[in-house]
Amino acid sequence: MTDDRRDREVPVAGGGLLHRRALLMAGAITGGGLATSVFAAGRSPPPASMLQPGAALSGYGARSRSGAAIQRIVPELPFPGTGSSRTPLQLLEGTITPNGLHFERHHNGVPQIDPATHELLVHGLVRQPLLFRYEDLLRYPRESRVLFLECSGNSGALGAPEPVQASAGQLNGLVSGAEWTGVRLSRLLGEAGLTGEAAWVQAEGADAAGMVRSIPLSICLDDAMVALFQNGEPLRPEQGFPMRLLLPGIEGNASVKWLRRLKVMAAPAFSREETSKYTDLLPDGKAEQFSLRMGVKSIILNPSYGLDLHGAGYQEISGLAWSGRGSIRKVEVSADGGATWGEAALGGPVLPKALTRFRMPWRWNGAPATLMSRATDETGAVQPLRAAWLAQSGASKGYHSNVVQSWRVQADGKIAHVYA
Amino acid sequence: MSTPDRVILGGVAALALSCAAVYAHLNSRRVDSPQLGRPASPDVIRRMDISVGADGGGLPPGAGTVAQGRATYAAKCQMCHGEAGTGGIADPLTGGIGSLATAKPVKTVASYWPYAPPLFDYIRRAMPLTAPQSLKDDEVYGLVAYLLSVDGIVAPDARLDAGSLTRIRMPNRKGFISLEDRDFDGNAERIAPPVEGAR
Numbered sequence: 191m192t193d194d195r196r197d198r199e200v201p202v203a204g205g206g207l208l209h210r211r212a213l214l215m216a217g218a219i220t221g222g223g224l225a226t227s228v229f230a231a232g233r234s235p236p237p238a239s240m241l242q243p244g245a246a247l248s249g250y251g252a253r254s255r256s257g258a259a260i261q262r263i264v265p266e267l268p269f270p271g272t273g274s275s276r277t278p279l280q281l282l283e284g285t286i287t288p289n290g291l292h293f294e295r296h297h298n299g300v301p302q303i304d305p306a307t308h309e310l311l312v313h314g315l316v317r318q319p320l321l322f323r324y325e326d327l328l329r330y331p332r333e334s335r336v337l338f339l340e341c342s343g344n345s346g347a348l349g350a351p352e353p354v355q356a357s358a359g360q361l362n363g364l365v366s367g368a369e370w371t372g373v374r375l376s377r378l379l380g381e382a383g384l385t386g387e388a389a390w391v392q393a394e395g396a397d398a399a400g401m402v403r404s405i406p407l408s409i410c411l412d413d414a415m416v417a418l419f420q421n422g423e424p425l426r427p428e429q430g431f432p433m434r435l436l437l438p439g440i441e442g443n444a445s446v447k448w449l450r451r452l453k454v455m456a457a458p459a460f461s462r463e464e465t466s467k468y469t470d471l472l473p474d475g476k477a478e479q480f481s482l483r484m485g486v487k488s489i490i491l492n493p494s495y496g497l498d499l500h501g502a503g504y505q506e507i508s509g510l511a512w513s514g515r516g517s518i519r520k521v522e523v524s525a526d527g528g529a530t531w532g533e534a535a536l537g538g539p540v541l542p543k544a545l546t547r548f549r550m551p552w553r554w555n556g557a558p559a560t561l562m563s564r565a566t567d568e569t570g571a572v573q574p575l576r577a578a579w580l581a582q583s584g585a586s587k588g589y590h591s592n593v594v595q596s597w598r599v600q601a602d603g604k605i606a607h608v609y610a
Numbered sequence: 611m612s613t614p615d616r617v618i619l620g621g622v623a624a625l626a627l628s629c630a631a632v633y634a635h636l637n638s639r640r641v642d643s644p645q646l647g648r649p650a651s652p653d654v655i656r657r658m659d660i661s662v663g664a665d666g667g668g669l670p671p672g673a674g675t676v677a678q679g680r681a682t683y684a685a686k687c688q689m690c691h692g693e694a695g696t697g698g699i700a701d702p703l704t705g706g707i708g709s710l711a712t713a714k715p716v717k718t719v720a721s722y723w724p725y726a727p728p729l730f731d732y733i734r735r736a737m738p739l740t741a742p743q744s745l746k747d748d749e750v751y752g753l754v755a756y757l758l759s760v761d762g763i764v765a766p767d768a769r770l771d772a773g774s775l776t777r778i779r780m781p782n783r784k785g786f787i788s789l790e791d792r793d794f795d796g797n798a799e800r801i802a803p804p805v806e807g808a809r
Contacts, residue, residue, distance in 0.1 A: 268699045320647030400735035460664035462732040475711030479786040481796030571799040582798040
């Protein structure tokens, strides 16, 4: 059977990368193998779980004991509520991040807010300033969208002079994917009635940082929402309960959590978070400001640092790709350090501004190999190589790193982070 | 026309006008929009809006001196931001002027911030970390004056209020490039969409 399968495998690039149809064949053969073993088995002692009643029903499900070991990556911080925790991307599958594992970035802790007293004020350059209660917004027409959310500081460690030896989640875990449900921001702004000079909207959170960002009106009127639900349940406190801004494809900091105020303005406020922080300092000393759109990006999660290979043979390479400009058009994978590339299979549906799972069948011959992935989005923009990104941005930029990343598979199956 | 007539006619005219305004307002409503927001009074807005813009809009009455700010800083800020704002477990706030184009840029209030009024905005809303919004407006003015005096952006005996704070020109005022004309997309790989009307 193994020989049959190998005969039908079609190489598409160097280092053992196979045509993506090998994924389907692998599935069929595994299925056949299972069926054979069931019928061939004799009567063996049943597992203990079949010999006694299981646990009781529960009001809110818990994870399996082994699954509960999957935790956000939480650093040691001088102020425990000021900083970020990361999604352990390499331990998860699919494209939806469980709510308890969605990355966090707080600027002064997670507030506990009573939805009965919380109000959202829309004011500034509007005909009629309005106050909305949580229960008001629950009566508005809703929409649901599957979207990625990424902190613009994500993958900043890729600028380090030497490759940091850390897991995919430690390096890139300030991105998560979820289905968000809420009210279109354009509807609320429309009800207040924008005046002619309206050009920016300042959003403010009800946290101890009083987080504020100025957001271009064009983005607010495009596809922005005031989100109330995440993956089917009300927002969690660390994601902005009772309500947050959600700006598809835009750097995470601007999707202000615990939203309490929207001030329509003629010009940006140039607040601390849009000048001192979240601006991109270039080598010539000038800084780009309002670099809000997230670029096209992909990362290989399996195999990756910490998920070593156990012997040569068939493997599936898989990872995530996304773009703030829209849908992923293709993801290419290389197993020979970028010398040759093969096109990976994309898990559908491929949604705009959402995480897309890619998969690439691979027969590893046991020799050292360097794995890379490179995404192209619907505008035709291609994820840049690290050297090209650094040449344009400089090492001190820190934000908006979307460089091609590389994992070196050593002959013993251990995996290192490398710059290729 | 007698005076009472004028009053009555005036009243009718005003009533007609207000009816027209209400009617126009109702007409402008989208029938499919729930309209559940309640009108917010100027008083409610005043109590909720703590924003200060780069143009100084929203700065409150009050004032503070460098000397007052130095004392507040020593009591409430120095344990995190270090002596004279040189940094500690929290960001440095002073120094770094002229470093932005070097291999080791030092981004501080003095070297990097383009406008002074947002410093008031940030300190008042977010600092100190353990007790945000606990500082009086005069204390915030004093802190801004002190921090800017360290690098000579204001005089050692400066006293700042809404007017003088707004007039301060920060060293890096011209240091920023807005990406508004690049669709807010600063990424290296961005492909510029074709310009409409271009051949």
